Amino acid sequence: xxxxxxxxxxxxxxxxxxxxxxxxxxxxxxxxxxxxxxxxxxxxxxxxxxxxxxxxxxxxxxxxxxxxxxxxxxxxxxxxxxxxxxxxxxxxxxxxxxxxxxxxxxxxxxxxxxxxxxxxxxxxxxxxxxxxxxxxxxxxxxxxxxxxxxxxxxxxxxxxxxxxxxxxxxxxxxxxxxxxxxxxxxxxxxxxxxxxxxxxxxxxxxxxxxxxxxxxxxxxxxxxxxxxxxxxxxxxxxxxxxxxxxxxxxxxxxxxxxxxxxxxxxxxxxx
Ligand SMILES: NC(=O)c1ccc[n+]([C@@H]2O[C@H](COP(=O)([O-])OP(=O)(O)OC[C@H]3O[C@@H](n4cnc5c(N)ncnc54)[C@H](O)[C@@H]3O)[C@@H](O)[C@H]2O)c1
Numbered sequence: 001x002x003x004x005x006x007x008x009x010x011x012x013x014x015x016x017x018x019x020x021x022x023x024x025x026x027x028x029x030x031x032x033x034x035x036x037x038x039x040x041x042x043x044x045x046x047x048x049x050x051x052x053x054x055x056x057x058x059x060x061x062x063x064x065x066x067x068x069x070x071x072x073x074x075x076x077x078x079x080x081x082x083x084x085x086x087x088x089x090x091x092x093x094x095x096x097x098x099x100x101x102x103x104x105x106x107x108x109x110x111x112x113x114x115x116x117x118x119x120x121x122x123x124x125x126x127x128x129x130x131x132x133x134x135x136x137x138x139x140x141x142x143x144x145x146x147x148x149x150x151x152x153x154x155x156x157x158x159x160x161x162x163x164x165x166x167x168x169x170x171x172x173x174x175x176x177x178x179x180x181x182x183x184x185x186x187x188x189x190x191x192x193x194x195x196x197x198x199x200x201x202x203x204x205x206x207x208x209x210x211x212x213x214x215x216x217x218x219x220x221x222x223x224x225x226x227x228x229x230x231x232x233x234x235x236x237x238x239x240x241x242x243x244x245x246x247x248x249x250x251x252x253x254x255x256x257x258x259x260x261x262x263x264x265x266x267x268x269x270x271x
Contacts, residue, residue, distance in 0.1 A: 010252075012253060015252040016043065016247060016248065016251045016253045017043055017044050017251065018040055018043035018044045018045035018102065018250060018251055019043070019044030020044070020045075021044070021046070021101040021102055021250075022045065022048075022097035022098070022099055022100050022102070023045040023047050023048070023100075023101065023102035023104070023250065024047070024048040024049075024050055024090075024093050024100065024102070024103050024104070024141075025037045025040065025047065025049060025050065025104045025106055026050045026051070026078075026080050026104070026105050026106050026107040026133070026137060027050075027080075027106045027108065028047070028048075028049035028050060028051060028057070028060065028104075028106065029049055029051035029056035029057040029059070029060045029075075030051070030056060030208070030209055031206075031208030031209055031210055031239055032156060032203060032206060032208055032239050032242050033051075033104070033106040033107065033156075034060050035239035035240055035242060036104050036106060036242060036243060036246040037049055037060060037064060038064060038067075038243070039243035039244075039246055039247050040104075040246070040247070040250065041064045041067070041068040041071055041073065042068060043250075043251070044071065045071065045101075045102060045250075046071050046072040046074075046097055047061075047064060047071065047072075047073050047074075048073075048074045048075065048076060048093045048096070048097070049061045049064075049073070049074070049075040049076070050075070050076050050077075050078050050080070050089060050093075050107075051075070051077065051078070051107070052078070052079055052107075053077075054075075054077045057075035057076070058075055060075070061074065061075040072096075072097070074093070074096050074097075076089045076092060076093065080105075080107045080129075080136065080137055081128045081129055081132055081133050081136070083136055086136045086137055086140050087136075087140050089140075090137070090140035090141055090143075090144070091140075094144050099144065099148060100141060100144050100145065101145075101148075101150060101151060101152060102151075102152045102154075102250040103138070103141040103145075103151070103152070103153050103154070104154045104155075104156070104246060104250070105133070105134050105137040105138060105141075105153065105154070105155045105156070106154075106155075106156035107129070107133060108129060108133075108156060108158075108210075109125075109126070109129045109130065109210070110126075110170065110173050110210055110214065111170065111172070111173065112168045112169055112170050112214065112219065113172075114169045115169060115171040118171065118172060122172065125172075126172035126173050127172060127175070127176050127179070129176075130173065130176035130179075130180065131176040131177075131179040131180055134155050134179075134180050134183055135183060138153050138155075138183070138187055141153060142187070142191060142196055145191075145194070145195075145196045146191065146194040146196060150195045150196070151191075151194075151195065151196040151197070152196075152197050152199075152249065152250045152251075152254075153184075153187070153196065153197070153198045153199070154199055154200070154201055154246060154250055155180050155181075155183070155184050155198075155199075155200045155201070156200070156201055156202075156203065156242075157180045157181045157184070157200040157201065157202045157261060158173075158174075158177040158202050158203060159202050159203070159204045159263060159265045159268055159269055160173060161174065161176075161177030161178040161179075161180060161200075161202060162178070162181070162202065162261070162263070163269065166226075166230070167223055168214075168223055180200060181200050181202070181261050184198045184199060184200045184259060184261070185259045188258040188260075189259060192258055197249075197254070197257065197258040198258060198259065199249045199254070199258060199259065199260050199261070199262065200260075200261045200262070201242060201245050201246055201249060201261075201262050202261050202262065202263040202264070202265070203237060203241075203242055203264055204231065204236075204237055204263070204264065204265025204266055204268045204269075205227055205231065205236040205265070205266075205268070206236060206237040206238070206239060206241070206242065207236050207237070207238055207239070208239060211236070230268060230271065231265070231266045231267065231268050232267030232268070232270060232271060233266035233267055234266075235266065236266070237264060237265070241264055242264055245262045245264050249262060
């Protein structure tokens with residue numbers, strides 16, 4: 001008779017622990033990525049912060065190193081839209097840590113522009129920063145994860161990948177995030193035989209520098225009450241609201257979850 005899994009499994013809190021794991025977060029020096037990097041470190045993982053701005057990445061890695069003892073924190077400067085930079089950075093992370101179990105591909109940018117006025121350059125920039133980067137990072141990470149027979153890839157997608165988010169016009173961003181959700185499903189099915197799980201975390205409106213920048217615009221101020229009125233919980237999310245989902249999707253507790261999208265949006269999509 002096979003063992004009763006309820007009685008023989010490690011405790012759920014042990015399975016949520018990331019102790020002994022090596023993790024990276026792209027865009028880990030700001031906003032949601034910074035919160036996820038902190039959460040990984042709190043859960044016991046070594047963390048690599050990957051960002052474009054070296055000073056910001058250094059500041060966040062020093063902050064994490066001072067708060068959580070017994071883990072290693074490193075940082076790398078990389079533009080995640082540039083293939084050779086991405087490959088070299090992932091190679092360097094693995095060289096430094098010895099292995100890579102967890103990758104949170106979170107870097108992204110947003111912009112509002114009416115589709116009829118959108119330049120092709122603007123379209124390509126949004127697809128490149130949000131979707132091409134997701135593919136490049138995951139491919140470079142999977143090279144190591146497939147070889148070791150285990151890995152967790154988490155993309156930060158968005159509720160805008162599931163609906164045409166209203167009232168701001170961002171067809172390029174929404175399309176890129178829908179692409180990220182689809183990419184995760186495709187990679188999940190291709191890489192399941194190798195033990196590599198691929199999922200997306202889709203935040204709703206979350207208070208970060210990205211949203212603050214958009215909110216400072218005249219049109220952003222006009223939209224703010226509209227967004228709040230459409231969120232059943234009547235508040236925007238904090239970056240810390242994303243931490244539990246990120247740790248879950250990166251831990252052994254979610255080993256049977258792959259190809260799924262975990263939406264954290266205060267109920268926005270439920271209406
Ligand atoms: N804030 C929100 O309301 C919200 C909602 C849904 C989804 N998201 C997504 O969450 C992720 C994080 O967003 P945030 O709100 O924390 O934004 P943010 O601007 O605070 O942080 C984004 C980070 O990504 C980095 N980045 C962007 N392009 C990069 C590139 N090419 N190479 C390297 N680093 C790059 C930025 O430098 C920054 O560190 C993004 O993918 C965003 O689309 C945000």
